[in-house]
Every structure is written in structure tokens, then in C-alpha cells.
Amino acid sequence: MRYSGLRVLWEGLTGNKGWQPAWREPEPKKSYDVIVIGGGGHGLATAYYLSNKFGITNVAVLEKGWLGSGNIGRNTTIIRSNYLLPGNEPFYELSMKLWEGLEQDFNYNAMVSQRGVLNLCHTDAQRDAFARRGNSMRLSGADSELLDQDGVRALYPFLDFDNARFPIKGGLLQKRGGSARHDGVAWGYARGADLRGVDIIQNCEVTGFHIENGVCKGVETTKGAISAKKIAVCVAGSSGRVMAQAGMRLPIESHVLQAFVSEGLKPIIPGVITFGAGHFYISQSDKGGLVFGGDIDGYNSYAQRGNLPVVEDVCESGMALMPMIGRARLLRMWGGVMDMSMDGSPFIDKTHIDGLYFNGGWCYGGFKATPASGYCYAHLLAKDEPHPVATEMRLDRFKRGHMIDEKGAGAQPNLH
Amino acid sequence: MIINHPLLGPRDAAEFYYLGDASLLDRPDWQAPDAADKFYEYQYLRDNAAGEHRELWYHEQGDRSWLIVTRDTLTHDITKVELAHDVALAKQADPANTGREG
Structure with missing residues (x-):
């Protein structure tokens, strides 16, 4: 169903009987092309852009609680692109441009308000x-x-x-x-992804990864095992807990x-x-x-x-x-x-385990990044190479000495 | 949060400066052949435990001692507070003793 002013008027005149749920509540299939772990803003945006812009529709989003129950539902809703460094600013400006066309793009009122x-x-x-x-x-x-x-x-x-x-x-x-309406952003992306056939599976917690010979082949969940060619972790706030199941320690x-x-x-x-x-x-x-x-x-x-x-x-x-x-x-x-x-900037990267991808480390600036985070993550998943504006957001940047440290505060997370 | 300082008794956490995981006390050997890798792990990677967490707090607005506080990151309950100095001395006497129990 396409939302429009005319539709609101028609439903108003006919007793609002024609509205349907904005997304399905499917049971998980046995396998997918891509599994996105985390049904928050970034995870749903990733599924949306995968299915709408990169043509990958055999996708599941697994969410431990209910859709949008993490930081997308508890932020201060500010959108901006006033960063300093070359590793960051082009990314956030892409996000700003996506915000500007977002509501027309996914046909949902996210109340994007460019109030300065x-x-x-x-x-x-x-x-x-x-x-x-x-x-x-x-x-x-x-x-x-x-x-x-x-x-x-x-x-x-x-x-x-x-x-x-x-x-x-x-x-x-x-x-x-x-600013924008935070919940509306999650709902709009969820609906847009669902319309393309993405399965959004709520109350389904990932409890482990199937990793064989350095290749991630699927996940164990509270609703059974699900296999996939690519597993995309997108659980900022719980990144440490989820990635520990894959044996990884993070700079977070x-x-x-x-x-x-x-x-x-x-x-x-x-x-x-x-x-x-x-x-x-x-x-x-x-x-x-x-x-x-x-x-x-x-x-x-x-x-x-x-x-x-x-x-x-x-x-x-x-x-x-x-x-x-x-x-x-x-x-x-x-x-x-x-x-x-460790430098106040995020990660959108492959891990050393084939088929396992990581998106996280958003510090307290994740909301504004939602569209570009989803877009760049979908780009990485679809093409196996980073989007040009996200090439610096690598997990190994500390080892190489290429930090993106806006504040210059060093490896002290509570100072960023 | 109230931190029960071993010498000064219960103190408000706002008097302290928080550094992070107590593993920062275990500085790698700078002469080891794999020192660069070890220092990368030491400086940048964290267990980031959900649950019991041993961490370093500095009593900046008090006696300027470093404390090792054992705190639950899920509930903020503090179960143990030690002087980092005491833990380091115990470790010097017995290098196998990491200060962790069990």
C-alpha cells in the first residue's frame, strides 16, 4: 500500500478500514543470501538499501527484542553533517543528502525537519x-x-x-x-524493506555463529539455526557481546x-x-x-x-x-x-572471518548516520568493497595508525 | 555510585577519574619480538564484559590513589575495591597471581 494525502482522505471518509500492517511477521526460512543481525535503525536501513538499491532481496533481519527497541528509539533525533576530518565528513554529508530525500524515497513520514x-x-x-x-x-x-x-x-x-x-x-x-522522528525512521525503513520481501524477524536472538575453517556459514538463534552466505552484524551498543560469540575482541x-x-x-x-x-x-x-x-x-x-x-x-x-x-x-x-x-569514529568493515561483516562503534552519534550507515554497509555486502565515503572506517585502522580522531583525545573511549 | 575506598571509606564516584579495564596494568614486554602486536592489543582491544568488570579508578579529588574496582556493568553493583598498589605488590611477589579470583 502506498501512503499519500489522498489515501488518508479516502480512509478518513470510509472509516479507516483499509489500513494494513506496515510489515509482515514471518517465521525464519532455513537460509538467506544475507542475514542482518540487529533490527534497529542501521540494520533496517541496511536491509532497505540492500533490497531497494542493490537488488539483494533474500534477506532476513534478526532482532532480539522488538523492532527499533535499541538506540534508534532512545536518542535525541539530531541530524547534521558538521564533521571535520576527511575520513568522516564525506560520509556524514552523504547521510545528510539521503535524509533530504528519505521520505520520498521510502514513502513514509519520518518528519525530517531542517531547522538548523x-x-x-x-x-x-x-x-x-x-x-x-x-x-x-x-x-x-x-x-x-x-x-x-x-x-x-x-x-x-x-x-x-x-x-x-x-x-x-x-x-x-x-x-x-x-531533526527527524526517530521511530518513524525505523518504521519507514522496516516497511520499505518488507515490501521488497525482506523477512524482519523479531524476538529472535542470535546465540552463536557457525564458523568452519575461517568461514561464517550461519547463525544459531532462539528460533533455530539459519544459514546465509553473508552475516552482517549491526548491533551497536551490544557489539562486544555479539562479536565475542565469534571470538573477536573489538576496539570498543x-x-x-x-x-x-x-x-x-x-x-x-x-x-x-x-x-x-x-x-x-x-x-x-x-x-x-x-x-x-x-x-x-x-x-x-x-x-x-x-x-x-x-x-x-x-x-x-x-x-x-x-x-x-x-x-x-x-x-x-x-x-x-x-x-x-577508541578514536570516536565508527566501523563498517569485513572481519577476518569470511562471510562475517561488522558495523558498529557509532559512539553517541549513530542516529544522524543511519541512512549512510545502511547505504554503505549494503554497498559493502553487495559488492564486497567499501563505499568510497567509508573507506577509512576499517577495523584495523589502529594497527595501521590511521585513526579518525575528531577530538584528538587518543585511545580513551570515555573522552570522545 | 558509591565506591568503598579501602582507606577512606565510602566516596562518591564523581570524585574519581575512570580509566578503564584493569588489564591496562599488564603492560606487555617492549623487548618481545611481537611487541608491536601485543601493544596494539593492549592499547586498543577490550573484552568489554557485560557483567563482572575489573577496572581502574583514580581518586583525583581525594587521596590520588589508583583503585581496582570490581563492578557489574549490567547493574552497576560494586563487589570489591582494592588499592592497585596492593595488587601490583602481590603480583610482584607472585607473578602468577593476576589479582583475579578463581
């Missing part, structure tokens, strides 16, 4: 760094605009410009950045990141704002809640919940930036498990 992402700077040195970043973005075809204080004031007059410790000197604006630690939503307020923050003197980012959802977050807690965790010191730190940063939110009450907060890699 503004990074604030508070010192001269930071402004210089932003000028460099902006130029680097433009080299990859992204848009960027360096604003002075008046430029920022015109957009957001309510910020604390003359804060004694963190005066706002200007900012780097990416107008094409913005799992950490917890918390996010927060306030009670619904009248529209006040039109775009996305990030604080430059601490780690804090905020936007406002269409329902009115202020959606914000900050640093990871900083210790290994699989618990999907964090501790109070980070809550305090995030709220302090928010108050330093825009004191007007001090009276808003927190409605809910939650934690998600992040694949924190």
Missing part, C-alpha cells in the same frame, strides 16, 4: 576552530555559516550572551541540519549516555543549539518538550541507565546557556548503551 544546527563558540580560539571546521565541511559539499554575536542574537535572543564565564562570541550554523567499550525531555512548553527553540563551553545540546520537539543531553557517564555500562552527577552537569550547562529553562520541569530521562570506539 548551531554550535556556539565562547572564545577566539574556538571561533578559529569553527572557521576551520566550516571550511572543511564545505570541501565535502556541506553547508556552513560562521556567525558573529549579532548573527546568533538575531536567531536566539534569549541566550545568556554576557555570561561572566562563558560569553557567547558567535557560532557555526548548518542550516540543513535539524560500551558506555551509557543519558537524555532528557522536559514537560511540553510553547514553541521557543526553533532549531538545535549546542553549548561550546560544556557538553550540552538542546532542541524542542513538535510536542513542545525540550529534548536535551550532554556527556556520557564515563564508565563501562550495559545498564541503559545512568547516575545523578551527569544529570547535574547537564542541567548546569543548560542553565549557563539559557537561564530561562530553569523553571521547566523534567518529564523523563533515560539511558542508552553506546559503542564508544
